[in-house]
Amino acid sequence: MDPLLPFVALGRIGSVAAVLPLQEAAAKPPRDREVDQAVRQAIAEIQSRINGAAQGQVSLVGTDAGKLSMTDGGGGVSLPPDAGKTPTGDLE
Numbered sequence: 001m002d003p004l005l006p007f008v009a010l011g012r013i014g015s016v017a018a019v020l021p022l023q024e025a026a027a028k029p030p031r032d033r034e035v036d037q038a039v040r041q042a043i044a045e046i047q048s049r050i051n052g053a054a055q056g057q058v059s060l061v062g063t064d065a066g067k068l069s070m071t072d073g074g075g076g077v078s079l080p081p082d083a084g085k086t087p088t089g090d091l092e
Helices: 005-013 016-027 033-048
Strands: none
Touching (some): 005 033, 016 033
């Protein structure tokens, strides 16, 4: 059996849940250039099937926890006014 066949199969039918295990498997020694290429290809194929997803896309949650907002200056992050509060008071 071709050792790259599992990666080709995952690229064709794998779900997003396969991406992290693929990356982890490729990172383990010994590294192989053909395996690395097959893993990158499989991940690209899986991600290309995700409806509405784009490279570098960020998902947002429906609650205020973890909320981010964009700033005019590149790379900036702002937090809501009560971000430093806990149920018992201010963070130190």
